[in-house]
Amino acid sequence: NAGVTQTPKFRVLKTGQSMTLLCAQDMNHEYMYWYRQDPGMGLRLIHYSVGEGTTAKGEVPDGYNVSRLKKQNFLLGLESAAPSQTSVYFCASSGNWLLAKNIQYFGAGTRLSVL
Amino acid sequence: SQQGEEDPQALSIQEGENATMNCSYKTSINNLQWYRQNSGRGLVHLILIRSNEREKHSGRLRVTLDTSKKSSSLLITASRAADTASYFCATVTSGSARQLTFGSGTQLTVLP
Numbered sequence: 001n002a003g004v005t006q007t008p009k010f011r012v013l014k015t016g017q018s019m020t021l022l023c024a025q026d027m028n029h030e031y032m033y034w035y036r037q038d039p040g041m042g043l044r045l046i047h048y049s050v051g052e053g054t055t056a057k058g059e060v061p062d063g064y065n066v067s068r069l070k071k072q073n074f075l076l077g078l079e080s081a082a083p084s085q086t087s088v089y090f091c092a093s094s095g096n097w098l099l100a101k102n103i104q105y106f107g108a109g110t111r112l113s114v115l
Numbered sequence: 116s117q118q119g120e121e122d123p124q125a126l127s128i129q130e131g132e133n134a135t136m137n138c139s140y141k142t143s144i145n146n147l148q149w150y151r152q153n154s155g156r157g158l159v160h161l162i163l164i165r166s167n168e169r170e171k172h173s174g175r176l177r178v179t180l181d182t183s184k185k186s187s188s189l190l191i192t193a194s195r196a197a198d199t200a201s202y203f204c205a206t207v208t209s210g211s212a213r214q215l216t217f218g219s220g221t222q223l224t225v226l227p
Contacts, residue, residue, distance in 0.1 A: 004157075031213055033214075033215075035217075040124075040219065041219055041220075042203055042205075042217035042218050042220055043158070043203070043217045044217075045214060045215075045216075048213065048214065050213055058214070090157055090158070094213075097213070101145075101146055101163060101165075101207065102146075102148075102207045102213065102214075102215060103148065103160050103163060104158075104160065104215060105160070106157035106158045107157050108156060109155075109156070109157055
């Protein structure tokens, strides 16, 4: 029972490079989320998706793009990485609202450094 | 912006003692949740309390909610060294049911 899997676990980028973070969940959840966590802070929502083919902006969407082409996958892209995007990125998923009340299941995180 | 603010930011106690963490929030909520994060790991859901509930228990965890004061507390009884982690409150607001808004967290250290 994998739950939510994030790849890669670590990455170092140079300013201006691009990359894609992959999140996969095997719980058949409708909702998926991307957060970033900076030192001493809680999680801030970047983008989220309420179903296959849909995405929406969260609190801090600038500099990121997302896609949800398949229900089980949610991709986070950085087109031109900046040092301010150095952070730990977490993906989460959640099931049907009536049953799950937005209890979220998290991946282990991707630690990204932008030099 | 952060919906929840937690207090204290850091807490250090001896094994066997109780740990209490507080969370305040700003807007009306549908429910409030507490999550735990071990160092270098993802968050794990601990407990959920609905806006019409005042207290909830789960094992050694006790959560209270006071909607008039827009605050919640998490009590961990008989703490263990393995409880050392960061604890976050997160709210589901009535207007954004599909989103969680997290507080800044309390770092709990339980000394053996």
